[in-house]
Amino acid sequence: MSRVLMRGNEAIAEAAIRAGLKCYFCYPITPQGELVEYMARELPKRGGVFLQAESEVAAINMVYGAAAAGVRTMTSSSSPGISLKQEGISYLAGSRLPCVIVNMMRGGPGLGNIAPAQGDYFQATKGGGHGDYRLIVLAPSTVPEAAQLVMLAFDLADKYRVPAMILGDGMLGQMMEPVELPPPVDPSSIPEKPWALTGAEGREPNVILSFDLSPQGLREMNRVLQDTYREIERSEVRWEEVETADAEIVLVAYGTMGRIAKTVVERAREEGIKAGLLRPITLWPFPYEPLRELAERVPTILTVELSAGQMWEDVRLAVEGRAKTPFYGELGGVVPTPREILSEVKKHVSS
Amino acid sequence: MSQVSVEIPPGYQKVFGRPRALSDAPYTYCPGCHHGIIGRLIAEAIDELGIQGRTVGIAPVGCSVFLYRFYRCDFIQAAHGRACAVATGLKRANPDLIVFSYQGDGDLAAIGTAETVHAAARGENFTVIFVNNQIYGMTGGEMAPTTLPGQRTVTTPQGRDVALTGYPLKISEMLAQLDAPAYITRQSVHDARHVQLARKAILKAFRNQLEGKGFSLVEVLATCPTNFRMPPVEAQKWVTEKAMQFFPLGDLKVRDE
Known part of the structure; x- marks a missing residue:
């Protein structure tokens, strides 16, 4: 364990890298700029992919692609940017693709301001995009807790095949605190993803979809989601x-x-x-x-x-x-x- | 559907058959639609390059949303217009994959313009098959970003009035201005000769990816007889007499040549 003084945004970035993050896609927005900068500096050095997308819409769809390829992937933004990502989040939820989305909330609605706020609670916990889905939403209150919850977010996302969100705010992102960083995750401890798109050599093709034109078929897809959500409600409530x-x-x-x-x-x-x-x-x-x-x-x-x-x-x-x-x-x-x-x-x- | 196996008698040689990359699933396209031909050309390229086991296709929103049914390779369906961003994520996460997106004109040149242009500008190493039939097929024949001036659609019932809705987007010409793309070309499949030219172009677009050359896009002019409200033969004439006048065929950018 190493004890260092870090901003919330930096601690989240570092914890994500230690959790085995392979692909991070972003679009700049305040107040989570330090997270983007940290990733740009650190992730490529440590074997990961950092890519600044042309929009939040593109960034979340890059996450969709990387998650489908089976790697740990993440995007981060703040309120207006998270609104733009909602379409992609709905697709990730519907396709059961694990990923982590960080929202360092700021004042809204509209352009709002860059001060800390909690006006995205409905969006985060009740759906945000279209359709019957949930995200696992983790709300750290300190910088050390943010680091812990990022690691947990990746584990829960993979375990349940449900996107997880870290819901912080501008104050948490900017604040500096001493953090005991958890040790890096052993890559071999990350569960196998037999559903991932790795090329169909020697097996039947894998297909990742969020649609079924038959109402009965789509009902079944929704039942799988709802059964998963009930299981999460039984097992993962934290307070x-x-x-x-x-x-x-x-x-x-x-x-x-x-x-x-x-x-x-x-x-x-x-x-x-x-x-x-x-x-x-x-x-x-x-x-x-x-x-x-x-x-x-x-x-x-x-x-x-x-x-x-x-x-x-x-x-x-x-x-x-x-x-x-x-x-x-x-x-x-x-x-x-x-x-x-x-x-x-x-x-x-x-x- | 079950695979029909025919024994080849001694002295005979099989010279034509179903590409191995195609599944047994029957196409879901309308009679006279060009999607089927283009889909087969992709399968032939996959067979010829021997890449079926490492290929991931991206199905769009539209008539080819069921594309994943027709191939024996991994597939993902992308949100409308986002295929180039999804392809970027897949390919960056696993550069050993051969990734292709298959997109219509509404998908690629309207709602997905930003994703397309920026993937091309970054020189992302994947292959895009862009089917330009100048109309929205699945939703019922609305105006597309490539609908020709004067063309009737359900949302331009008097014909596309350029004073109201502007001119068609020549996205391949636009992309050809960028520094990064390896290969930008426009082809057609309205007759046998052009099918062969399109086949070569698609093969090249996949080979470029194998060789790490970067972004390759093959635009293919296509018909939608159902929404053109034309018999297929008349729709073929539309390609040569109308579409090709506005969208001339040929290579728009070939890097390293």
Whole structure:
């Protein structure tokens, strides 16, 4: 293990290379420029392919081709660029091609700005492109966690043949922190991909499709996807709980907001407020069950997001009226301070 | 369908048969359509170069979306217009593969213009077969980027008015201006002589890839009798009397020659 000071964007890039990344395709956009630069500098030296595409649309379709060839492949962008990739993501999901997509979210809609935001939650967790599909969505809240989750994203994508997304934001990308980088993955430990397009020498041809003109056939393709998603929901829900055992109010926040909410919980405790935190690490599959269990005994579940309340909908689905579910959010790239959130917490506790 | 095997009697020699790279699946094209001829020429090139076991084809969106059924090699279907980006990913990930895309005019010269031009500009080492029939076939005969001035389609019912919709895109001429491409040519399959010329061009486009020469594109003028609303014989005349006037045949760029 090596301990180094890195930006979030760089740590993600380095972790991806250590995960066995072979092909990275990109189109420049702020605030994930350092990720692109790191890849341009490092990936070719370490036996991989770096290619700057003519558009995000082209980049995601290059990922589609490289994933079909059976290698570990990735693209990264930020909100407007991720919108452009949605067609390709739908095809990747439909064709069951594993890959990793990094979205360092910025303010939206439209061109928005380059400040940190969480307005792409719906897009990431509910589909984004057309059709009934899901991505595995991992939301790191610190730079070391980002490095870990990138490695995990490649493993989960390969295991389930489902594209995985790292959903960060501009703050995580720019922030520098000490990181203990995981050792490089042994290439022989990466599972075989007998479905990959490697040339049909000595076997029946492999064909990769996301279509079937017969409704019955397409229903079967969809059933395979849905069965896979149910399996992921059973096995891969990840979350962190902080001080929830005796909590009278639990905050729900992810990513950068999850980190800030942790500070809020500490300060609330210092003032005698029994606050806790549930921080989803997988946004899909969402930790519905742990939240439901908390809602059985905690009177107030406060959702805090850098959006108008996108994850809030999943929180309310989990709680189903068992507790009060207030919301506190900021928009446009404004990041609330722990003090502002704490005063919101105080509105909802009886003491 | 089952393979019919015929024993060749002593003293006889087999001089013509189904290419090995073609599967037994019957074509799904309309009568008189040129896709079938072009598809066979590709299979003949694969056979001649002995590359069936390392070839990956890319099927487009359109009438040839079922292309993967017709070949005995690995295949992927690409989103509309994105085949050159998908080919780039495949070939960069595994340079030992022989990668070809098969695209119509709407796919390659309208929605996929950017992917096509930039793959050509990078000199990506794969082969593109571009079928230009001047119309959208699968969706029902709409105007294509290559629809001729005055040509009637369902979205130009009075004939293509260049004042409203501009002129056809001569994408091969455009690509020939780039530095990187190895081979850009326009062919036709409207008669036996031209089928042979197209066969040679397609073979060359695949051989270029084997030799690492870079981007090769063979444009093939084709008919769509169904959407031209013409009998096949009349559609053949359309190629020589109309299409070839606007899209002259011949090599537009041959590097190293």
